[in-house]
Amino acid sequence: MIQKPAENLLVVGGSAGSLPIIMSLIENLPDGFNWPVIVVLHRLKNVNSELVKLLAGVKNGRRVCEPEDKTQLRDKYIYLAPQNYHVLLEADKTISLDYSEPVHFSRPSIDVTFEAAAHVYGNKAAGILLSGANNDGAYGLEQIWRAGGSVAVQDPETCEYAAMPLAAIHRIREVLILQPAVLALFLENLLLNK
Amino acid sequence: MSTRYDISPGELAGIVELIKLNYGYDFSDYAHASLLRRVLRFMDTARVKTAYDLKYHLTNDKDFFAWFLQTVTVNVTEMFRDPLFYKTLRDKVLPKLAAYPVIKIWHAGCSTGEEVFSMCILLHEAGLLDRARIYATDLNPVNIEKAKTGIVPMRYMKEYTANYQQSGGKNDFSAYYTARYENALISKELRSKIIFSQHNLVSDHVFNEFQLVCCRNVLIYFNKDLQNRIYHLFYDSLTPMGYLAIGMKESLLFTDIRHRFETVHAAAKIFKRKL
Numbered sequence: 479m480i481q482k483p484a485e486n487l488l489v490v491g492g493s494a495g496s497l498p499i500i501m502s503l504i505e506n507l508p509d510g511f512n513w514p515v516i517v518v519l520h521r522l523k524n525v526n527s528e529l530v531k532l533l534a535g536v537k538n539g540r541r542v543c544e545p546e547d548k549t550q551l552r553d554k555y556i557y558l559a560p561q562n563y564h565v566l567l568e569a570d571k572t573i574s575l576d577y578s579e580p581v582h583f584s585r586p587s588i589d590v591t592f593e594a595a596a597h598v599y600g601n602k603a604a605g606i607l608l609s610g611a612n613n614d615g616a617y618g619l620e621q622i623w624r625a626g627g628s629v630a631v632q633d634p635e636t637c638e639y640a641a642m643p644l645a646a647i648h649r650i651r652e653v654l655i656l657q658p659a660v661l662a663l664f665l666e667n668l669l670l671n672k
Numbered sequence: 673m674s675t676r677y678d679i680s681p682g683e684l685a686g687i688v689e690l691i692k693l694n695y696g697y698d699f700s701d702y703a704h705a706s707l708l709r710r711v712l713r714f715m716d717t718a719r720v721k722t723a724y725d726l727k728y729h730l731t732n733d734k735d736f737f738a739w740f741l742q743t744v745t746v747n748v749t750e751m752f753r754d755p756l757f758y759k760t761l762r763d764k765v766l767p768k769l770a771a772y773p774v775i776k777i778w779h780a781g782c783s784t785g786e787e788v789f790s791m792c793i794l795l796h797e798a799g800l801l802d803r804a805r806i807y808a809t810d811l812n813p814v815n816i817e818k819a820k821t822g823i824v825p826m827r828y829m830k831e832y833t834a835n836y837q838q839s840g841g842k843n844d845f846s847a848y849y850t851a852r853y854e855n856a857l858i859s860k861e862l863r864s865k866i867i868f869s870q871h872n873l874v875s876d877h878v879f880n881e882f883q884l885v886c887c888r889n890v891l892i893y894f895n896k897d898l899q900n901r902i903y904h905l906f907y908d909s910l911t912p913m914g915y916l917a918i919g920m921k922e923s924l925l926f927t928d929i930r931h932r933f934e935t936v937h938a939a940a941k942i943f944k945r946k947l
Contacts, residue, residue: 546923547892548899560921562753563892566705574703575921577889578710578746594705 483571484551486513487599488665491588491618493520493610495638499658500608504556505536506662511669512553513604515540516595518588520610521561530558547575559586567594582614592618601626604668606661608632610642620649628671630654630664677715683723684708690727695737697811698874699744701898707744714743742814746893749783751790751824752835753888754920758790759840760940765915766798769883775804778882778909780873781890782808785819785866790836791886792862793848797841801865807880809871816868822858824849829856873902878909885909888941889919896926903927910945917942 492500500517507515521529533556534542544560551557551571559565564576564586581587588607592615595603605622607615609632623629631647633655634640646653656664679687684707688699699707711726718739720726729736752758769775775795779788788808795801810816824832833845849856871879873890885906891899906916907929916933918941924930933943 544921546921546925547919548896548923548926563921566703566709568703568705574705575892575919576706576709576746577748577892577919578706579748590709597705 482552484514484553486602486604486668487551487595488513488515488604488606488668489518489592489595489622490515490606490608491518491592491610491615491642492608493584493588493612493614493639493642495609495611496632499632499661501533501536502658503606503661504533504540504542505538507538507540508662508666508669511665513668514551514553515556516551516559516565516591517556518559518565518586518591518615520584520586520588520614533558545573545575547573549573559591561586564590565594566590567598569598571598582612584612584614588615589618593621596621596625596627599625599627603627604665605629606631606664607643607646609637609639611639612641613645615642616645616649619646619653623650623653628654628664628668630656630661632661633657677712677721679708679712679715679723679726684711687711687723687727687730690730691737694731696875697741697872701874701895703893703895706746706893710744710746714740717743738814741812745812747783747812747815749786750828750835751786751832752839752841753787753790754940755835755838755840757839757888757917757920757940757942758794758835759838760937760942761791761917762794762798762840764936765884765942766794766800769915770798770800772883773803775800775884776880776882777804777806777884777886778880779806779808780871780885780887780906782810782819782868783815785815785822785868786824786832787886787888788819788866789822789824789858789862792858792866793836793841795865796862797843801862804865806866807882808866808868811870811872811874813870816870820868822860822863824856824858826851826854826856873905874898878905880909881911882909882914883911884915884917886917888917889922891922892919900927900929903929907932907945912945912947914945915942916945 542556545557566574605619631643634643692698795804836845936942
């Protein structure tokens, strides 16, 4: 069972209006982009979501799962934050789940996971914040940026709900503002810069 | 959330050591990420800027420590959280427990009691409550005192009612409590078989033998070593063929005694101690 923990990490956060973008992002992950991806998507409580099945249906050679507590982050895996838990990361690149109070009325909260990614992965983390109607994720994305990681938001013009990326744009001077179609290019660039 | 204080791993270890020496609570094998986050959150709330100041207050002020304990430990709970779990208990576990003359259940880390009250409702509906003894423990005395009152905030009752119905509950949920302004008082008869007491999973030992141990979303705050020790504690606290219930995203995979449990229901995370 012992495997090398992943060296880099991509975290993606989204809320209202982000699901189609997340689907297409996962579908269009560039060849050779093997980083683990943690997707934090706001969802309804206690509603059994079809999301894992939906994402697992995308054929791109990755494994999609809802991680359990203490799961080791591994390349080529897509981890979907389970409903009702925050996803934290330990220094040994394992996941610690957390059932504490919602942040920005959200559990999972994007801020919580993004901040953890900044702490543990520093400049080897990258974050993307997509469409959403509240402020979750902006603080966390700023932490990734401060730690030297790469950060991007969905162009608010293309968002069903622009509040989330706008909040991040206000906080982070150098955030990349990208249309959904070029998100894959952003990921290819991450590989070139390593 | 704009300005966050930060403390180093060494400073966190110093705080943990101080608490252990002064108050006997041992956080050294808690999951580092969540503990750090909770401590920083407390520092933010208490407006304590440095690890030095935090240690100073913790050393000199017992009430400050009580506040710290209340904030740093996670006390979030719900009635009928994860309806699938309760449905599985109802359909698969309670019919088996019915064979015992006295049914002993342990809720480890019961927080303010909401899951214990849910269990009492299930037992009542299965006609087993009279024969049940439910031991509900938590490390935090404030939680225990609150749980003993049987009071649940009224504003959550609509959600709890929906959970209850999803779990297969057919009765009128409002018959189980009395609404008073912003509070709901869970009926006294339902709570009559609960024994609340303080118990620290980290430092206390086996205290009885149970047919069912419920410990849901508690061990996620511990590191793997401590989780392993607690699973041994649960194993030793269960009768042969006794049941163990853990949180929906918890796992026995990382424990060395996983082979001594069999799976009763994989998704609801209910296991059974082998003979």
